[in-house]
Amino acid sequence: MRVAFSYLDRQFTEVEAIIADIRGLVASGDYTLGAALSQFEERVAKLVGVRHAIGVNSGTDALMLALQASGVGPGDEVLMAPNTFIATLGAIVATGARPVFVDVDEQHTLDPARLPAAITARTRAIVPVHLWGNPADMHAIGAIAERHRLAVVEDACQALTAAIDGRAVGGFGDAGAFSLHPLKPLNVWGDGGVIVTDSDALAAQVRLRRNHGLRDRDTVELFGVNSRLDTLQAIVGNHLIDRVTAITDKRIEHARRLDAGLAPLREFVRTAPRRQGVRHVYQIYVVRARQRDQLQRFLVERGVEAKIHYPVPLHLQPASRALGYARGDFPACETEADEILTLPAHQDLTEAELDYVVEQVGRFYRR
Numbered sequence: 001m002r003v004a005f006s007y008l009d010r011q012f013t014e015v016e017a018i019i020a021d022i023r024g025l026v027a028s029g030d031y032t033l034g035a036a037l038s039q040f041e042e043r044v045a046k047l048v049g050v051r052h053a054i055g056v057n058s059g060t061d062a063l064m065l066a067l068q069a070s071g072v073g074p075g076d077e078v079l080m081a082p083n084t085f086i087a088t089l090g091a092i093v094a095t096g097a098r099p100v101f102v103d104v105d106e107q108h109t110l111d112p113a114r115l116p117a118a119i120t121a122r123t124r125a126i127v128p129v130h131l132w133g134n135p136a137d138m139h140a141i142g143a144i145a146e147r148h149r150l151a152v153v154e155d156a157c158q159a160l161t162a163a164i165d166g167r168a169v170g171g172f173g174d175a176g177a178f179s180l181h182p183l184k185p186l187n188v189w190g191d192g193g194v195i196v197t198d199s200d201a202l203a204a205q206v207r208l209r210r211n212h213g214l215r216d217r218d219t220v221e222l223f224g225v226n227s228r229l230d231t232l233q234a235i236v237g238n239h240l241i242d243r244v245t246a247i248t249d250k251r252i253e254h255a256r257r258l259d260a261g262l263a264p265l266r267e268f269v270r271t272a273p274r275r276q277g278v279r280h281v282y283q284i285y286v287v288r289a290r291q292r293d294q295l296q297r298f299l300v301e302r303g304v305e306a307k308i309h310y311p312v313p314l315h316l317q318p319a320s321r322a323l324g325y326a327r328g329d330f331p332a333c334e335t336e337a338d339e340i341l342t343l344p345a346h347q348d349l350t351e352a353e354l355d356y357v358v359e360q361v362g363r364f365y366r367r
């Protein structure tokens with residue numbers, strides 16, 4: 001049996017209806033900032049429960065523009081955990097600010113207890129990542145940000161429909177960033193991203209910044225970039241957005257099945273404790289495994305596409321050398337990187353495929 005990490009081919013839905021709408025787009029020529037984009041933005045805002053959503057080129061741009069619109073720039077410091085995808089770090093660096101790393105808690109998300117020690121006179125913002133679809137502790141992080149007057153931009157790129165006490169992530173901070181990359185539950189046919197916010201002023205700033213800073217056709221209010229979500233991609237998003245909660249529900253169901261199947265093996269593989277009141281959407285299903293590298297090899301040889309998200313913490317990447325960090329600086333992230341393993345939990349997997357994954361993990365440890 002082969003169990004892949006993702007099944008983009010099984011997601012091949014509504015193609016004819018989408019193509020029909022794209023024909024309409026070609027006939028109208030409404031390619032940039034078109035009506036379908038406004039409709040998509042309204043629907044994302046409603047889904048997240050915020051006043052504004054603004055479509056941009058990618059989740060990375062969503063983070064960068066949200067940070068810039070929050071006033072982050074050269075000379076500022078921005079706090080983040082080093083165990084995320086490079087895009088979180090790249091977006092901060094692109095603003096000209098200095099990223100400052102803070103270690104993670106047992107949920108693998110930014111540890112609020114370690115934040116105060118990292119705050120300096122230059123600190124301007126915090127970027128908590130809802131890693132793998134698991135919400136960071138936004139209540140504690142929000143309280144610290146308020147006390148120190150820091151902006152909070154949530155990296156919710158992996159976490160659409162994740163929530164804390166029934167409130168969707170993305171809506172806790174000054175702004176939140178989502179990715180519409182094909183591997184995400186709400187995907188487009190290529191790259192895309194969305195910024196969400198309750199702030200009218202921040203939304204207006206982001207709208208300016210994604211479109212060259214143009215207030216109107218001939219007036220440049222500030223220097224921005226070209227980062228508009230294409231109308232064509234918004235058409236795709238409009239067709240798929242109604243499915244996103246069902247998709248994440250399915251991922252949660254799959255995670256529960258894996259949890260239950262792996263429970264007898266908890267001496268060898270364990271998941272982070274599941275928190276009350278938190279909706280973790282399992283964009284990525286991660287366990288901590290003994291003999292991780294051998295287990296990964298064993299699974300891959302048996303057709304299970306087990307991966308590592310992410311094997312090298314960002315403070316140890318070659319590109320981060322100039323930031324001056326060294327091994328040993330963030331022990332929780334470093335230990336985690338040696339132990340974590342991602343098992344397939346995609347929404348389109350069958351129960352038989354999930355059970356095969358569990359069976360193979362069991363075989364490895366019982367050899």
Ligand SMILES: Cc1ncc(COP(=O)(O)O)c(C=O)c1O
Nearest residue numbers: 058059060085087088157179181
């Ligand atoms: C945690 C995280 N942040 C940011 C991004 C960037 O999103 P995009 O690929 O849409 O630029 C991703 C994408 O995978 C991500 O996983």
